[in-house]
Amino acid sequence: MSENTTSTPLVSIITINYNQSAVTCQLLDSLQHVTYPSVETIVVDNASPDDTPEIIAERHPWVTMVRSPENLGFAGGNNLGVLHSKGQLLLFLNNDTEVEPGFLEPLVDVWRQHPDAGMISPRIIFYFSEGRNTIQYAGARSINPVTGRGSKIGFMETDTGQYDETRPTDYCHGAAVMVPLEVIRTAGLMPDLYFLYYEEHDWGEMIKRRGYSIYYCGSSRIFHKESMSTGENSPLKTYYMTRNRIIFMKRNRSRAQYLAFLLFFIFLSVPKNVLRLSRNREWDLLRAFGRGCRWHLERHRLQGDPVLAVEPDGSYRISRTPSTS
Known part of the structure; x- marks a missing residue:
């Protein structure tokens, strides 16, 4: 430097x-x-x-x-x-x-x-x-x-x-x-x-x-x-915040840390978000959250x-x- x-x-x-x-x-x-x-x-x-x-x-x-x-x-x-x-x-x-x-x-x-x-x-x-x-x-x-x-x-x-x-x-x-x-x-x-x-x-x-x-x-x-x-709570923001949170953890944390994160995300974060968005009838945000999660189940070559x-x-x-x- x-x-x-x-x-x-x-x-x-x-x-x-x-x-x-x-x-x-x-x-x-x-x-x-x-x-x-x-x-x-x-x-x-x-x-x-x-x-x-x-x-x-x-x-x-x-x-x-x-x-x-x-x-x-x-x-x-x-x-x-x-x-x-x-x-x-x-x-x-x-x-x-x-x-x-x-x-x-x-x-x-x-x-x-x-x-x-x-x-x-x-x-x-x-x-x-x-x-x-x-x-x-x-x-x-x-x-x-x-x-x-x-x-x-x-x-x-x-x-x-x-x-x-x-x-x-x-x-x-x-x-x-x-x-x-x-x-x-x-x-x-x-x-x-x-x-x-x-x-x-x-x-x-x-x-x-x-x-x-x-x-x-x-x-x-x-x-x-x-x-x-x-927008503060737009579907676009919800989708990318969900998708990219997982990408970041995969790229920047150890395998053990990434596994711990996935367990937290699947068993705590996903149910919490589904319940909250359903209770508030924010169906567009719920669909965006689902798309952000589903992206990682698809095969992507980046x-x-x-x-x-x-x-x-x-x-x-x-x-x-x-x-x-």
Whole structure:
């Protein structure tokens, strides 16, 4: 890991638009006031079927617009943005966030002060909370090897400055995470088999296995309009959260831990969810939960994880590790 000596490295901010041009423009409006002097912004439109993403470039001509011919999901869309980036540091930022003018400098400082920093996330505040002072994320605890669930530090607490420090943490938050380009070249791109949810946790495991650490930066703050893309309790979210929870455990826990998780999931989690969703007559969510479980009973051959390759002319392309079943 090289020493960080560049005073103002270029930061490439990458965000995904999917049927939310107005929301994306609100983020870009806030980014126009950023005080950090070396920034480029890349917006990847993920093949929005019911939107007019042209308005983004019309209102913000300083943005690099990338149009994907298909919906690549959260990870795939961000990886496409990486191919069009030039920065030494890459900040993956949800389009349903807004930022404070000085939020970037502390993140860059953490990278500069901690050569082992592989991922850095700021403090995240619920945008719609009263007074905008309710915490969504101030670091995270490791995902439990039995339940497959993690927890966020500070979640739903009133922000009174109790999490202003910078410290190592177990996981980043996918709504806002800075990753040095060097780390992506070493550990690989965001694993896109997930499509939505859990990909940042798996990516964090990949990066930690390469000897890097994850940091929470309490002196940087952004605001998150939670679940504007998928809905708080949508069938889409239920399906991918169920499916991907199992994928994550299979890929990132020992065989014994994975077996313990499966026993917990089959005999406790499945009955609990079926009972809860049936009692509430949430039949669409129940069907989505069933599809997420059933996916693992089918035979799937998955393409390998995406890896960033550098061409002789300095441009990037995506290659793949060997495929898995």
